[in-house]
Amino acid sequence: MAKAAKQAKNGISDKREAILRAGVKVFAAKGFFNSKVADVASEAGVADGTVYLYFKGKDDILHSIFDRAMAEFIAEGRRELEHIDDPAKQIAKIAELHLSRLGADRSLAVVFQIELRGSTKFMEAFSAAAFAEYLEIIRKTIERGQKDGAFRSDVKPIIAAKMFYGALDEMVTNWILSKKPYPLEPLAGEVVKVFLGGLNA
Amino acid sequence: MAKAAKQAKNGISDKREAILRAGVKVFAAKGFFNSKVADVASEAGVADGTVYLYFKGKDDILHSIFDRAMAEFIAEGRRELEHIDDPAKQIAKIAELHLSRLGADRSLAVVFQIELRGSTKFMEAFSAAAFAEYLEIIRKTIERGQKDGAFRSDVKPIIAAKMFYGALDEMVTNWILSKKPYPLEPLAGEVVKVFLGGLNA
Amino acid sequence: MAKAAKQAKNGISDKREAILRAGVKVFAAKGFFNSKVADVASEAGVADGTVYLYFKGKDDILHSIFDRAMAEFIAEGRRELEHIDDPAKQIAKIAELHLSRLGADRSLAVVFQIELRGSTKFMEAFSAAAFAEYLEIIRKTIERGQKDGAFRSDVKPIIAAKMFYGALDEMVTNWILSKKPYPLEPLAGEVVKVFLGGLNA
Amino acid sequence: MAKAAKQAKNGISDKREAILRAGVKVFAAKGFFNSKVADVASEAGVADGTVYLYFKGKDDILHSIFDRAMAEFIAEGRRELEHIDDPAKQIAKIAELHLSRLGADRSLAVVFQIELRGSTKFMEAFSAAAFAEYLEIIRKTIERGQKDGAFRSDVKPIIAAKMFYGALDEMVTNWILSKKPYPLEPLAGEVVKVFLGGLNA
DNA sequence: AATGAATGAGCATTCATTCAT
DNA sequence: TATGAATGAATGCTCATTCAT
Numbered sequence: 001m002a003k004a005a006k007q008a009k010n011g012i013s014d015k016r017e018a019i020l021r022a023g024v025k026v027f028a029a030k031g032f033f034n035s036k037v038a039d040v041a042s043e044a045g046v047a048d049g050t051v052y053l054y055f056k057g058k059d060d061i062l063h064s065i066f067d068r069a070m071a072e073f074i075a076e077g078r079r080e081l082e083h084i085d086d087p088a089k090q091i092a093k094i095a096e097l098h099l100s101r102l103g104a105d106r107s108l109a110v111v112f113q114i115e116l117r118g119s120t121k122f123m124e125a126f127s128a129a130a131f132a133e134y135l136e137i138i139r140k141t142i143e144r145g146q147k148d149g150a151f152r153s154d155v156k157p158i159i160a161a162k163m164f165y166g167a168l169d170e171m172v173t174n175w176i177l178s179k180k181p182y183p184l185e186p187l188a189g190e191v192v193k194v195f196l197g198g199l200n201a
Numbered sequence: 202m203a204k205a206a207k208q209a210k211n212g213i214s215d216k217r218e219a220i221l222r223a224g225v226k227v228f229a230a231k232g233f234f235n236s237k238v239a240d241v242a243s244e245a246g247v248a249d250g251t252v253y254l255y256f257k258g259k260d261d262i263l264h265s266i267f268d269r270a271m272a273e274f275i276a277e278g279r280r281e282l283e284h285i286d287d288p289a290k291q292i293a294k295i296a297e298l299h300l301s302r303l304g305a306d307r308s309l310a311v312v313f314q315i316e317l318r319g320s321t322k323f324m325e326a327f328s329a330a331a332f333a334e335y336l337e338i339i340r341k342t343i344e345r346g347q348k349d350g351a352f353r354s355d356v357k358p359i360i361a362a363k364m365f366y367g368a369l370d371e372m373v374t375n376w377i378l379s380k381k382p383y384p385l386e387p388l389a390g391e392v393v394k395v396f397l398g399g400l401n402a
Numbered sequence: 403m404a405k406a407a408k409q410a411k412n413g414i415s416d417k418r419e420a421i422l423r424a425g426v427k428v429f430a431a432k433g434f435f436n437s438k439v440a441d442v443a444s445e446a447g448v449a450d451g452t453v454y455l456y457f458k459g460k461d462d463i464l465h466s467i468f469d470r471a472m473a474e475f476i477a478e479g480r481r482e483l484e485h486i487d488d489p490a491k492q493i494a495k496i497a498e499l500h501l502s503r504l505g506a507d508r509s510l511a512v513v514f515q516i517e518l519r520g521s522t523k524f525m526e527a528f529s530a531a532a533f534a535e536y537l538e539i540i541r542k543t544i545e546r547g548q549k550d551g552a553f554r555s556d557v558k559p560i561i562a563a564k565m566f567y568g569a570l571d572e573m574v575t576n577w578i579l580s581k582k583p584y585p586l587e588p589l590a591g592e593v594v595k596v597f598l599g600g601l602n603a
Numbered sequence: 604m605a606k607a608a609k610q611a612k613n614g615i616s617d618k619r620e621a622i623l624r625a626g627v628k629v630f631a632a633k634g635f636f637n638s639k640v641a642d643v644a645s646e647a648g649v650a651d652g653t654v655y656l657y658f659k660g661k662d663d664i665l666h667s668i669f670d671r672a673m674a675e676f677i678a679e680g681r682r683e684l685e686h687i688d689d690p691a692k693q694i695a696k697i698a699e700l701h702l703s704r705l706g707a708d709r710s711l712a713v714v715f716q717i718e719l720r721g722s723t724k725f726m727e728a729f730s731a732a733a734f735a736e737y738l739e740i741i742r743k744t745i746e747r748g749q750k751d752g753a754f755r756s757d758v759k760p761i762i763a764a765k766m767f768y769g770a771l772d773e774m775v776t777n778w779i780l781s782k783k784p785y786p787l788e789p790l791a792g793e794v795v796k797v798f799l800g801g802l803n804a
Numbered sequence: 805a806a807t808g809a810a811t812g813a814g815c816a817t818t819c820a821t822t823c824a825t
Numbered sequence: 826t827a828t829g830a831a832t833g834a835a836t837g838c839t840c841a842t843t844c845a846t
């Protein structure tokens with residue numbers, strides 16, 4: 001098989017993918033600061049120096065893990081929400097996607113919940129870009145619900161959106177830290193029930 | 202000056218306090234992993250070696266910051282909640298305390314929201330001990346409300362407690378990362394309104 | 403240049419050799435405890451970190467110096483003694499080799515006589531392994547002489563062996579510490595004369 | 604009891620003695636470089652700072668241990684040898700004193716055999732001063748024996764003295780490093796027998 | 805004389821990154 | 826592209842020594 005053909009078959013790069021996957025695994029297992037570039041390279045089956053052909057440095061690996069996952073996450077979210085009109089059902093779908101996605105990949109969840117928060121630098125980048133977009137999707141959904149009259153209007157949509165995100169986020173963090181394994185996705189229903197209906201009888 | 206008088210004047214320990222305060226400031230500004238012990242010592246106005254007379258190491262400073270703040274936090278919470286009977290009002294008080302406390306000390310909030318989460322090791326300690334106690338206070342309040350008939354009973358109290366904590370937590374994290382300053386405490390009312398009353402019209 | 407050619411030119415390892423030689427020089431000049439790894443690296447013409455590619459740490463350099471020299475020492479001893487039958491002549495040859503070898507490399511002698519004794523840890527390792535082998539060679543030679551009837555039999559061979567070793571060892575130590583330089587090897591004859599013939603007239 | 608009287612009763616200083624004794628114990632147990640001044644102070648039952656009222660520093664403790672022991676050693680040697688005329692009997696007495704003295708205090712022996720040799724600095728001081736005096740006593744004894752006609756004259760007295768010292772020294776070192784305990788003093792007779800009579804039948 | 809809290813210089817080791825091959 | 830040997834900057838911690846009390 002010609003080189004070009006092989007490239008085409010394997011996507012832009014075999015190695016870049018392998019390094020990203022290795023990064024998720026290693027960072028989740030040992031923590032970002034305690035992980036060595038050599039660990040990631042070894043896990044990916046490449047030489048240390050090869051990492052620098054695909055990434056600027058250790059930080060860039062973490063950054064790229066986040067970027068790629070978040071892009072996929074948002075794309076999938078938009079795709080799934082397109083076909084839903086009812087804002088309440090959209091909220092339910094977001095919860096379901098959020099928890100099923102992270103619940104399906106514990107290592108990725110650990111990187112998202114723990115490692116990405118270990119530095120204000122990352123948090124700021126996180127906050128500034130893709131995270132804002134994610135929150136915006138939730139906010140707009142709530143806003144639409146308020147315009148429809150389905151949701152109460154005496155609540156600022158951005159606050160409600162953050163609450164919803166925070167609630168989901170906490171479910172994931174608790175799930176990661178829990179000593180006993182349990183399925184994460186089923187919690188989506190509970191969260192949505194309280195978020196939409198409130199706690200009062 | 203007599204020994205007792207000096208003690209009284211300086212508190213139990215001048216230096217330990219100074220180092221803890223310096224730790225909060227430095228860790229918040231530069232991140233735990235990027236902070237040097239020398240930075241903390243210098244900020245506290247003591248020699249590098251002095252840090253090791255009061256703490257086992259860099260980790261122990263972070264740990265101690267958390268322990269002390271959490272103990273105060275929980276003690277204040279219990280004290281304030283004693284005089285309140287209505288579970289809904291207790292929930293409101295918790296939100297108010299949570300946001301006013303962290304809203305009053307941005308550096309401490311940064312350490313709590315960002316630095317303490319940067320390692321699974323700390324998260325596990327965090328989760329295991331004091332955090333569990335905090336969550337338990339919320340859970341019991343909700344449970345009481347359910348027994349009273351004030352809160353709906355088709356929701357697991359622990360899930361609702363995590364949601365509530367997650368919502369508050371997200372308010373704090375967003376507040377920290379926000380480029381524009383704004384008061385944090387006023388958000389307590391909004392959070393409680395949605396949590397108790399739900400979003401549906 | 404082909405890999406094999408380079409290997410041949412550089413020997414198995416250029417750097418490892420250079421570091422060992424530098425270690426002997428630096429340890430002899432400043433003492434093991436007062437030598438910095440950076441001193442050894444600098445003397446060897448490599449970066450600090452490179453030392454750790456070839457040795458586990460500072461201790462391991464000292465250990466390796468000893469192991470290599472002792473192995474050579476013993477190998478040479480066995481080789482030379484093979485062709486000699488007379489135990490008295492073997493004793494003479496041992497003294498000659500011992501003093502000529504150490505007398506030819508003052509730095510190595512310093513490391514052997516001074517630095518290797520600075521810790522019970524090293525002394526125990528020293529005693530346990532190669533040193534015991536060296537002493538055993540001497541002991542067997544004496545034993546053979548006793549069986550031949552050449553040596554008196556009312557002396558325990560192991561005691562005599564230790565005495566002989568101790569006498570040679572003291573010659574070396576005094577030679578090292580002496581302010582005036584003098585050749586070490588010629589003392590072999592004197593030592594052997596007294597050891598074999600005794601002091602009494 | 605008046606202060607002066609107490610001083611008189613306790614000797615020049617209680618504390619100095621205590622620190623020296625503690626030094627021997629601690630240095631023997633952990634090695635000079637691995638011993639902390641604080642360890643010695645604690646073992647001596649004094650505060651860290653007190654050590655510096657009696658000694659210039661850590662080095663000075665080791666130095667003083669050596670000086671005091673060596674002075675006693677030499678004084679005792681001279682005292683015992685005065686009453687002996689026969690050089691051969693004097694040689695026997697030196698061996699006996701050397702081995703009985705060090706054999707009676709394993710910690711002191713460890714400090715002498717191991718710790719004092721860990722640095723060329725100490726070895727040079729050692730060599731220069733008291734050790735030279737000790738060797739001189741042996742040398743003169745041999746010289747006298749040669750003049751008497753009791754000892755052979757074709758051997759340089761200083762070489763023979765070093766041999767004798769080296770042989771005794773090796774007995775002590777082996778005794779220290781031996782895993783099995785055995786009495787040291789009885790070896791004196793063996794050493795003297797070989798030294799005086801030689802190994803040849 | 806005695807204390808012991810405070811000091812701060814000193815150093816072995818790690819590991820992200822480079823670059824000759 | 827890929828390698829991996831080599832680099833060298835960076836830092837947490839120790840401990841001999843000081844000095845105010």
